[in-house]
Amino acid sequence: MTELEQSIKKYFGTLEQTELQEITALFELEKLKKGDYFLSADCCCDKLSFIQSGFLRVFVETEKKEVTQWIGTKGYFITDLSSFIFNKPARWIIQALTDTEIYTIKKSEYIKMKDFIPKWNELEKLFIINCFSTLEDRIFSHLTMSAEERYHFFFANNKELFNQVPLQYIASMLGMTPETFSRIRKQITE
């Protein structure tokens, strides 16, 4: 089973092997160079991609600063969910932090799935609620944790990120400045 198939199973739920193959056949390999945009500001996000390798940064520019909302990594899906589902302008910019390989399904193909996978609606719902739960956890982390605690919590679950992408983006995503991030980091090695 390919990694894509495994992840579809993991995120979307249990499927017959034949269904799985029908689905994965709709995904096409795309290669992004470092710095390439997966999604530009104000576009509608008409695709959902599985990250095979590399890192994608989800961010937005405010008057004051650039804010990283998330960093997509190998084995996860990436899209602007509201934009993808509702066909409305994307709220995020998504850019490759490294050379990146993704498997992409276009919206036009995606909507066909409910025709030949009977339980597709159900699977899609589970996927979206998983996304929802992740955000609930993140809000909770902001209501209950200090910057240091958020750092440790995130580090425990995402070690691989820390030596592969600029740390300032992780700092932003965790809601702290690069300086604060750096100081927390220093304490650990001491």
Place this chain on the structure above:
Amino acid sequence: MTELEQSIKKYFGTLEQTELQEITALFELEKLKKGDYFLSADCCCDKLSFIQSGFLRVFVETEKKEVTQWIGTKGYFITDLSSFIFNKPARWIIQALTDTEIYTIKKSEYIKMKDFIPKWNELEKLFIINCFSTLEDRIFSHLTMSAEERYHFFFANNKELFNQVPLQYIASMLGMTPETFSRIRKQITE
């Protein structure tokens, strides 16, 4: 059209009047007294309710403190979404802050809807993504705003809450202490 019908239309999408009536017929009026629990810790949340009047607090107890995650108000739906959909233990406690009237649909009735409303799956998906977007906005507010900005932003959109529920819960929900909340409040009147 009842308020319940209006809200179903608003959150779940456009429906035929007959469909709307079929759906609303599945909801039953419940009355909660102040302090009553809508959902206790570790239970599975087997219902989705529309708030007709009153206020419900969604919170959790941590070792250090009690954290309010949300306050449900008139015209909105309330449930523990992941628990309701996945039948897993709830992560939140939900309690009435005032006497409250809700229209409740049980999970067992809810799952019947997809049988007689053809596009139910689609509507449900839209509902969940709306919830998702709301959380995205909230995370963004923690990444970009100070306590004071979060206060003003929330106040602008939820004035009615500020003289009807204990302010400490709003403070908690916005990620600040009651003291900080009180001081921000004071500045405004000066």
Place this chain on the structure above:
DNA sequence: TTTCTAAATTGATATAAATCAAGAATTTTA
């Protein structure tokens, strides 16, 4: 490699927000 650019670190300082403690105001209960 050398040069240039961006990222990370560090120190000094300022600011925001938390904590602690007391008292006032409000709400609930008897």
Place this chain on the structure above:
DNA sequence: TAAAATTCTTGATTTATATCAATTTAGAAA
């Protein structure tokens, strides 16, 4: 209504984190 309980406010202080500025380090480009 009076008493009790809870909530809110206020001041003093501490702590966490941001900001500013300078320097070092790492990475990219020539």
